Amino acid sequence: MRKLLIVALLLSVLLALPLLAMRSERTLAFLAHWAVDTFTDYRLKLVSPVLRPFERNVSAAEIHVYPEDNDAPPFLTVLDFEGNIGWTDLYTTNLVDTRLKAQQVILYTSDTDSTSEPAPREWLKYIGWLPAELSIGQFHLVTARKEVFIFPLENVKGGRPNDQTFLASARAQYVGEPLDLNVGLNALREEGQITAVKFNGEFSAPVSNSVVQLRGDVQGTADSFNYDLQLNADYADVSEFLRGFNARGELEGRLLLKAKMRGDADGFVLSNALFTLDNMPAYGIEAAGTLDYDIRGGGELRLDAAGEISSMDVVLDWLDVDLHSLGRASGNAVITGTVRNPMIDRFMLRSEADSGLVVNAIGRVDPFRMGDAENKVRLDVAGPSIATLEQWTGPLPFEPGAFSASGLLVGRHGSVSLRDLVVEVGDPDELIFRLTGSAGSLDGMDSEGIAAARDLDLTLSVDSPDSRYLGEMLDIPIPAGFVLDGELTLKGTGALLEPVNGLFTARSSKLDFIFVPHAAKVTPMAHPVITDTLASVAITLDDVSALSEYIDVDIPARGRLDGKAELTQYGERLALNNLKMIVDGNELQLWATGEVDHLVPLNGIKLKGRFSDIPTARILNRALDGLDYQKPLGMLSGRFTVDYSGGKLNIPSFTIESDDKQGPLLLTVSGKSLDITGRLNVQSDIDYRLRDPDLLEALTGLRMNPLQGQGKIQLSPSEFVLSHTGEIGDSVAKLDARASLSAGKLTGLTAALNSPLLYLSDLGLQAEVAAEGYSPVEKLDQAEPRDFIEHILGRRASMPTDLRVNFGGISGKRTNINRLDIHVTGQNNRYTLREFNVGYADTVGEVRGIIDLNAQPPFVSLAGEAVALPLNTLGRDMGMDADVRGELTLRGGISSQGTDMDQLLGDLDGSLALALEDAEVQGAAYDLLATDLLAWFYTGASAKKSTHIDCTMAKFKLLNGVASSDSLYVETRRMVATGEAELDMVNQLMDVKITPRSKSRALQVPSSVRLKGKFDDPRTTVSPIAAAFDAYAEVLALVPKITRKLFGIKSRNKQQRPCEAVQ
Secondary structure, three states: OHHHHHHHHHHHHHHOOOHHHHOOHHHHHHHHHHHHHHHOOEEEEEEOOEEEHHHOEEEEEEEEEEEOOOOOOOOEEEEEEEEEOOHHHHHHOOOOOOEEEEEEEEEEEEOOOOOOOOOHHHHHHHHHHOOOEEEEEEEEEEEEOOOEEEEEEEEEEEEEEEOOEEEEEEEEEEOOEEEEEEEEEEEEEEOOEEEEEEEEEEEEEOOOOEEEEEEEEEEEOOOOEEEEEEEEEEEOOHHHHHHOOOOOOOOOOEEEEEEEEEEEOOEEEEEEEEEEEEEOOOEEEEEEEEEEEEOOOEEEEEEEEEEEEOOOHHHHHHHOOOOHHHOOEEEEEEEEEOOOOEEEEEEEEEEEOOOOOEEEEEEEEOOOOOOOOOEEEEEEEEEOOHHHHHHHHOOOOOOOOOEEEEEEEEEEOOEEEEEEEEEEEEEOOOEEEEEEEEEEEOOOHHHHHHHHOEEEEEEEEEEEOOOHHHHHHHOOOOOOOOEEEEEEEEEEOOOOEEEEEEEEEEEOOOEEEEEEEEEEEEOOOOOOOEEEEEEEEEEEEOOHHHHHHOOOOOOOOOOEEEEEEEEEEEOOEEEEEEEEEEEEOOOOEEEEEEEEEEOOOOEEEEEEEEEEEEEHHHHHHHHOOOOOOOOOOOEEEEEEEEEEEOOEEEEEEEEEEEOOOOOOEEEEEEEEEEOOOOOOEEEEEEEEEEOOHHHHHHHHOOOOOOEEEEEEEEEOOOEEEEEEEEEEOOEEEEEEEEEEEEOOEEEEEEEEEEEOOEEOOOOOOOOOOOOOOOOHHHHOOOOOHHHHHHHHHOOOOOOOEEEEEEEOOEEOOOOEEEEEEEEEEEOOOEEEEEEEEEEEOOEEEEEEEEEEOOOOOOEEEEEEEEEEEEEOHHHHHOOOOOOEEEEEEEEEEEEEEOOOHHHHHHOOEEEEEEEEEEEEEEOOOHHHHHHOHHHHHHOOHHHOOEEEEEEEEEEEEEEOOEEEEEEEEEEEOOEEEEEEEEEEOOOOEEEEEEEEEEOOOOOOOOEEEEEEEEOOEEEEEEEEOOOOOOOHHHHHHHHHHHHHHHHOOOOOOOOOOOOOOOO
């Protein structure tokens, strides 16, 4: 202010001299120098002055005003000064009619001098000194403080449109761009003194189209200036606004500003301010609030802002993370601090990327990092898939689905940490992962990704109602039905994490897993993610049968299973080492140890174990429903090995044996079973002993002698082979069988049963040697012939079949079979009875036959011959009573076609000759009844229970199911009978006529007996013979006659003939 006072004094010197002095230029120059030197701290220097106020002509080539310090630069310099100043203007100190002009004016101010400033109110008075016209070519305002500031103006023009108003204009070169100034001053007076000025100014930059307008009042008091202005500004570049406050210029774009501006020489306050910054598409911001600016100490901001930015990098650049892919963000903020160092005290940003990633940021940021406080930003992130994070995390090994995350970022550029991290991935109703914790440093994430994280302290938890969701996510075969739950604490870096502690469980209704990690390396950016795992694993099953749900093997319920193992990871392979399992059940105790080379997928299982306490009686009771045996049978125990690899389940060795070596049952089974779930191969040796006849009777129903045996079994996908040798008492039998298989179906069968000699008593088939009332035949299942034949006819014989039975003998109390050979083959839908030979003493019986199923309907043919075979000796030994006993002689052949028994009988053709010798027929003495009814009653024959037949013979011809014979012959001690018969097998009808003749020489009148009608209810007719004669001679000749007829025996044949007549 002092400098302006000096200027006023100078003007006073020039204008206010007494009129006498005005007439002398020398006097005026002297007075000017004297006044400046005397009344100010400055010196005046005029160069080429022209002072002619009466001519209204005042000029000077140079005017310099210096401080008293001769070394200081001039305070005011005016070059080429010209003035249209009259003496009246100087005398009245009123320049309303004065015109001033200068080519150049330099005003220099400094805070370093000691010159006193005029009071602000005095400054306002000087406004009245403004001339009617003012023209300055160039004006430079030089301010020397800590820094030198030069404000250049050119083409300064001014004038008074009236006594109270002064208008001025100028152009300035401001940072390379012209600046136009238009100012209007309107003096406000009180009691004739100027106390305030209405100020109206417009500052515009026409090139950039920036405009600043100030309108309002400027007041001056004895101590200070005060102003109350309305500010309207339009900055084409916001940096120009910031430069005015000596602030940083990181912001760009056009700034619109409206505010109420109040202040004084020391500063101002912008109230009701509205800032609109438009730098789209990069960002656009609106802010409202106050700006309190102090020239000496900066200023304070309090703005509420809202807007849109192209990327969160604008606010979060201190994170050193590329956030451009998040897309545009919108939000709001509270801005505090100063113009030079603003603080985003509280902000909220939200972005929604095209990928579906949504990010919300809330926090506090120091944009220019000038303060001591750390930046704090809470991020909330959500997305439809973690793949949306791959730009920062890198490729992830699996895709769990939708996620949400939150965390607090704290720090500044080069030093950022993460606190209160919470990440949830997945669906709470299916599978959800939860990650919580913190990171001491995230520096370098822009270049290294998640691997740059340091000092990580994380807790990972997993929760799922069904393990199948985990298998689907990892794309590996994990069994379904398990409820997953667990937690794991990890520490380390983003490149390597290691577990500190943790526990995971997988529980189902029957099976529980517990997983406790001890060591591992977790490398999120590498593959595999987890390596070098070492953990304890425990497994519990309510019952071992639950394993059937997870492997393709049917396992019965045998008790609770508990197991434990060490889980070890070798590269990408997970293995179970030191595996130990225990099964504790009422019917099984099992211990096993081993290892699993590959856990996922399951492969390389090796187990070795033993078991005990399997009740033998329980197994027999389940296999044989209704077994009635009360004595203890002991327990079974054994050993085994298991190998599962390459999808094949093998039992390389197993042994099962009875614990009680002296018990009723001693069993030892050993062998191996390979590829159980695929192409099954079994080899097994069996050794058994059944010592107790009561157990044998309970098993078979027969009172057998002790049984022991050895066998070998071989089973493969192509065949089943059985070799067995058994001993029952003194009887020995050997069975060899081989069955061909294809795709699990039987394609061929060969079997041979051999024995040198079988004793019926050993087999429990001898009735007399057993307990009283014991009948073995009642214990045997006897199939009906009809059912057996129809079963054969309905069974195709496409596969090769070869069945043999060879017994060297069958011995019983009455039975003496010294040979039994049976050989049946089948192929191409044809069964052939190749051999059926029965040898009894010196006799033999043979049968041959064929069943051809290729014919439609099937064809059956049988032919046989037997001579003097004893009937019912075997049956009687087995406790089977029959109505007929004796020796049978048989010859004949039959054939038929049909699909069931009725059709076969209806098509039956052939012939059959038979003879029964020395037979006993149960019932009364039928021979006496037939020849002499009265004798039958009076001799007591009616009381006899059987009839002894010396010989009976017949030859039948069969045609279409009807058997007819005209050569029936029956001989007993009392009579000889002949006759004829016709038997209809289909309709169950008979027509039989018999004529008995007595062997007595007494003449008698015999009767003819005829049976006709249904088989089960025939009608009997007796008629007398018309002639009487001595039949004795005829009887004697009848036997050989009928014999030759039946069996085709020639008269010269000397062999034994059936029922040969004895003379």
